[in-house]
Amino acid sequence: MSEITVDPEKELAPWREVSLNELIKHIVGVHHAYMKKEIPRIKGLFENLDGDLPDGLFDKYRSVAQDMKQHTFKEEDVLFPLIAEMENQANRGEQVVCSSCTSVASYIEQMELEHDDVLEIFDWFKGETGGYSSGDEAIAEIYSALHVMHEDLKVHIAKENRILHVRAIELENSGS
Numbered sequence: 573m574s575e576i577t578v579d580p581e582k583e584l585a586p587w588r589e590v591s592l593n594e595l596i597k598h599i600v601g602v603h604h605a606y607m608k609k610e611i612p613r614i615k616g617l618f619e620n621l622d623g624d625l626p627d628g629l630f631d632k633y634r635s636v637a638q639d640m641k642q643h644t645f646k647e648e649d650v651l652f653p654l655i656a657e658m659e660n661q662a663n664r665g666e667q668v669v670c671s672s673c674t675s676v677a678s679y680i681e682q683m684e685l686e687h688d689d690v691l692e693i694f695d696w697f698k699g700e701t702g703g704y705s706s707g708d709e710a711i712a713e714i715y716s717a718l719h720v721m722h723e724d725l726k727v728h729i730a731k732e733n734r735i736l737h738v739r740a741i742e743l744e745n746s747g748s
Contacts, residue, residue, distance in 0.1 A: 583727045583730070584730055584731060584734060587731055587735055588735055592656065592739055593656050593659055595731065595736050596652045596656060598731075599652075599728065599731060599732065599736070600648060600652070603724060603731070604644050604647075606724055607640055607721075608641075608644070610717065610721055611640060611641065613717070614633065614637075614714065614717045615633070615634065617713060617714045617717060618630045618633060618714060620710075621710050621711065621714065623710050623711045624711075625711065625714075626700040628700075629697070629700060632693060632697070633697075633718075636690060636694075639686070639689070643683070643686050647732075651679045651680070654670055654671075654672065654673065654676050655736065655743075657671060658676065658740065662746075667747055669747075676740055676741070676744050677741050677744060680737045683732070683737070684733055684737065687732065690729075691725060691726070691729065694718070694721070694722040697718050697722065698722065704716065704718060704722075
């Protein structure tokens with residue numbers, strides 16, 4: 573398999589200057605949409621496979637897939653609306669407050685722990701699959717899909733952790 577090379581800094585650069593609302597729309601429309609489409613597709617690839625996989629690979633995928641679905645739901649239904657409202661308050665010249673929580677930073681802290689967990693699991697996938705490499709065509713298709721998802725997660729999570737979350741906490745701390 574050819575190595576996918578993603579330069580996170582190059583991927584992040586255009587998103588450093590857009591509004592938080594624009595960044596949220598991008599994350600949901602691109603990265604979350606991708607996950608919602610790919611999670612069941614990859615599950616189907618596993619379920620239709622006749623070949624041998626490393627022990628525990630499919631079970632771990634099912635578990636992390638469920639975790640990612642729940643995580644995405646929490647972001648889209650709780651965290652992102654809070655951040656969007658804080659930015660809207662600032663744009664209206666109002667005091668920035670997290671109206672339904674004590675601190676958006678506490679939500680962010682939990683989300684980042686979950687980000688670390690999912691990246692750790694995908695690093696495990698990479699190790700267990702020999703760098704996502706297989707001579708078997710059906711297994712190679714699964715490994716390739718996991719590899720692409722892993723690369724997307726790195727960029728997706730970097731946009732959240734290094735731009736969205738940092739700026740949201742700065743906004744909350746400014747109180748303006």
